[in-house]
Structures are given as C-alpha cells and as structure tokens.
Amino acid sequence: MILTLEMKKLKRTGFLPTIFLGSLFACAFPLANTALRPELFVQQELPATEILLNANGQMLSMVNLLLTVLGACILYHTEFSGSGIKKMNTLPVSQDLLFFHKTLLLLLGLAAAVLLESCCLGFCAVHWFPSEEMLPLHLAQHTGYAFFLLVPAALLMMLIALSFENMWVTLGVGVICIFVSTMIPTDTAILGYFPFVLPFWRFFDIQDKETLLLSLCICLAEILVLMFVEILLQKLRRKLS
Amino acid sequence: MNTIIETHNLTKRYKDFTAVNKINLHIQKGRIYGFLGPNGAGKSTTMKMFLGLTAPTSGSFSVNGKTYPKDRREILRETGSFIESPAYYGNLTGEENLQIIQQILKLPKSSVKEVLELTGLYEHRRRPVSKYSLGMKQRLGLAGALMGHPPVLILDEPTNGLDPAGIHEIRTLIRSLPEKYNCTVLVSSHLLSEIELMADDIGILNHGRLLFEGTLTELKTHAHELGYPSENLEEVFLSMIGEDNLKRGGRK
Numbered sequence: 340m341i342l343t344l345e346m347k348k349l350k351r352t353g354f355l356p357t358i359f360l361g362s363l364f365a366c367a368f369p370l371a372n373t374a375l376r377p378e379l380f381v382q383q384e385l386p387a388t389e390i391l392l393n394a395n396g397q398m399l400s401m402v403n404l405l406l407t408v409l410g411a412c413i414l415y416h417t418e419f420s421g422s423g424i425k426k427m428n429t430l431p432v433s434q435d436l437l438f439f440h441k442t443l444l445l446l447l448g449l450a451a452a453v454l455l456e457s458c459c460l461g462f463c464a465v466h467w468f469p470s471e472e473m474l475p476l477h478l479a480q481h482t483g484y485a486f487f488l489l490v491p492a493a494l495l496m497m498l499i500a501l502s503f504e505n506m507w508v509t510l511g512v513g514v515i516c517i518f519v520s521t522m523i524p525t526d527t528a529i530l531g532y533f534p535f536v537l538p539f540w541r542f543f544d545i546q547d548k549e550t551l552l553l554s555l556c557i558c559l560a561e562i563l564v565l566m567f568v569e570i571l572l573q574k575l576r577r578k579l580s
Numbered sequence: 581m582n583t584i585i586e587t588h589n590l591t592k593r594y595k596d597f598t599a600v601n602k603i604n605l606h607i608q609k610g611r612i613y614g615f616l617g618p619n620g621a622g623k624s625t626t627m628k629m630f631l632g633l634t635a636p637t638s639g640s641f642s643v644n645g646k647t648y649p650k651d652r653r654e655i656l657r658e659t660g661s662f663i664e665s666p667a668y669y670g671n672l673t674g675e676e677n678l679q680i681i682q683q684i685l686k687l688p689k690s691s692v693k694e695v696l697e698l699t700g701l702y703e704h705r706r707r708p709v710s711k712y713s714l715g716m717k718q719r720l721g722l723a724g725a726l727m728g729h730p731p732v733l734i735l736d737e738p739t740n741g742l743d744p745a746g747i748h749e750i751r752t753l754i755r756s757l758p759e760k761y762n763c764t765v766l767v768s769s770h771l772l773s774e775i776e777l778m779a780d781d782i783g784i785l786n787h788g789r790l791l792f793e794g795t796l797t798e799l800k801t802h803a804h805e806l807g808y809p810s811e812n813l814e815e816v817f818l819s820m821i822g823e824d825n826l827k828r829g830g831r832k
Contacts, residue, residue: 340683343683344680344683344684347672347676347679347680348669348671348672348680350671350672350676351671351672351708352671417669417670417671418669420670421667421668421669421670421709421710422665422666422667422668423667423668423669423677424667425663425667426667426668426681426724428631428633429631429633429656429659429661429663430656430681430684430685431653431654431656431657431684431685432684577632577633577634577635578635580628580633580634
C-alpha cells in the first residue's frame, strides 16, 4: 500500500521522465562511441561486453550516479516543498517505512535504467560483434553486479536528501560526491569502498572469486549500516524537534 | 464530566528555554476547548507534544485514554490535526492530497468527497494545490484533519490567512463539529474574540504556564474576583497576561 502511495506522490514531479531520459542519454554513449570508431573495438580479442564496458563503463556509472542524485532530490523535494512530510508525521504511518519505500522506488527506477543500458550494450554487441557466444551470460552478470553496487549509493543519497530540506544542498552534496568518487581509483584501500565509488567497480575487472565475494559482502554491509543509520536519524530528528 | 485529554505537569524545555512549564490541562469530551495565549506562549508546542512531533521533557499526557509514547500510533489514528501552517503536496491536486490520507487511515473513498464538500473545496478538487490560495490551502488542511471523523481534533490557528467570510465559515464549521461528529476540538488562537465565538472552555497560556482553565462564565467570575474589568473579555485576557508578565519581571 505504501509503495502505491509513494508512486502517487510522484505524479507531475518529473521523476519518471528524468530516469527515462537519463538512461537514454547513457545509452547514447556506447552507441555513438562504437558507431563512430568501430575499428578500434572490433579488433580486440576480448569478450564483446568487456570491450564495450572498458570503453563506456565509467561514463555509464557516472550517469547512473547522477540519476541517483537527481532521483533522491525529486523524491524528497516533493515532501519538503509543501511540508507534506509534516502531515505524514501526524498520521499513523512509520517514517522509516516511508523512507524505505521511497528508496525502493528509486531503486526500481535505477534498475530500469541499468537494464535499458544493458540492452543497448547488447545491441552494440550483436551489431558489431556478431560472433560473440557468451553475450547473454556476460550481460546478465554485468547488469546484476552494476545494479547491486548502486544500492549503497542510492541509500546514502536518500539519507542526504532526508537530512536537508533545501533541495539545492542535497543536489550540491550529491554532485560533489560524484566528482570526488571519479577521482578515487576503485582499487584504493578503504576509499575504494565508498558507496559512490562502488558503482565504478566492473564485473569483468575482477580476476578472482574472493575479490568478487568481498565486493558483494562490503556492498551488503554498507546497505545494512545505512539502513541502521536511517533508523537512528529518524529517532534523533524526533528527539531534537 | 468525561475528560478526553489530560496532562500532568507537562513540560518542554529547549536547553535553557522552557516552552511549556508543568501544565495540567483537562479537556472535556464533546466540547470545544479554546487554547489561548500570545505568540510564543507554548500553544503549538503543547499541541505538537499531543501528536508526538516533539517529546515532552517531563510530565505526561493521555488522549482518549491512550498514553504517550506507548500508544502514539493509536493517538494519531484517533486524532485529526492541523498544526501551524497547511502541509500538502503541491504537485498533487486537492483530491489526491486527501486520497493519500484516506489510504493511510484506510477510510472509504467517499470520505474524500465528504470533506471536500464540507470545506467548500469540491469544485477546486482537480486543481494542483500549488495553485491554491492561502485560504484554500488552509481549508485543505482542515479537510485533512476532518477525514474519518476522528474523536479528537487538534487545530492550531485554523483561521490564519482566511478572509472575514472564510473565518466566519470555518468558525461555524468548527462550532458544529462536536454535535455533528461527536468529537472534541482543541483549537488555538491568540485572539480572545476568536475563541469567545467558538469555544465552550478555555485555557489561557503565557510563557508556558497555564494561567486559567474553565468556562467563559468562570473566566468572567475569576476576573471579577481578581479585580479585572469583566465586561470585556479581551481586556480580561490582556490584563491577565500583563499581570503575569509583570510578576515575571518583564514588561506589561
């Protein structure tokens, strides 16, 4: 029921068009990049998905992070602009539940974006690498991994959006986080696990099962910690009000 | 008489500032209780405590037999509220805003139409709330509070921003509520003239302290006993506040 309510609140906010247009924008990169200089890629002796991700992966991750920031801004701007959140506080509904349903909506939007981008990568692979055999498996691995690694960033961004009533502050913090994360190499100890850096990890760059498992475990731990922080934050807000 | 809202030494402190100081309220069931006091007297803070929006520093209260914090969710289910300024989703229409409340409270769909008609917003129901005037937003807030005929209504300055005709209309509506829906109304204002026309009982608050609680007739008697001019209640109110301010060492 709460998910339906949260979806209703998104009417006329531009959330869906933003996610859709953003993913189309992301899809344009591999298409244009491969169409304009196919000779650079088709000669490489690597799986098609890996070649395409080496060339466009960073840009796709950055657009996905930007969509995360924009999505979180829209989701909480609707609450703060007319003080709708204040009305919610006087109704018998859990604030934590509202937060997690909002986050779920953002994740659904991001899942659609990642899926659309993978479809585009699939199209590029079929069109320019017709002999590729393992394409569906590789694409599925990339899609699942890329989406899972976006979850901590989405949760963190939603926490930031919940903390600042002014949307411009949320947007500013989000953009700064994106730019800082682009400067941190993914193999940097500790900093490489920052929620905004995780989406830059690529499935095909991981050489062994242990590293893959470690990245998934860290991601899961961050999700749990951020969920716990949200519950604490809501309690603190009520106590300080 | 049957008390529906009761407080015991309810206190709210913010660092070195005491917003509400050990107040003991007794709000009777089925009546309109006017909560009166100058700006900053602690009216909104008290109302916020009833809704669990801010936690009391000390003391306790019960609403319809439910205590805070144990029964907070139940208190919210049985209390319609309108606090400070209208809270709404500007991107949604008036009807959609009320549908959200209707779904959360699990009320029948007809409840939305009912409150829209009651507050005179029915013909504007399909307009985005961002395009509403302040008065219309105020009515929408009131409509949201009335959804599902809650046994307790907490209204914080509900006529703010309304034109004289709107004030009269809302006042008449509030006046009719206890009889129509068998509910209790706690309404705040800083204008005695406003409360005088609406309330059965009044509580006067100044600097977080409850100066008086009782009916309007009792207020007149009380004023007469204390030597205040009792013909005009506005003067009684101002004299009580002024006297209290002097006792506190401030300006009259």
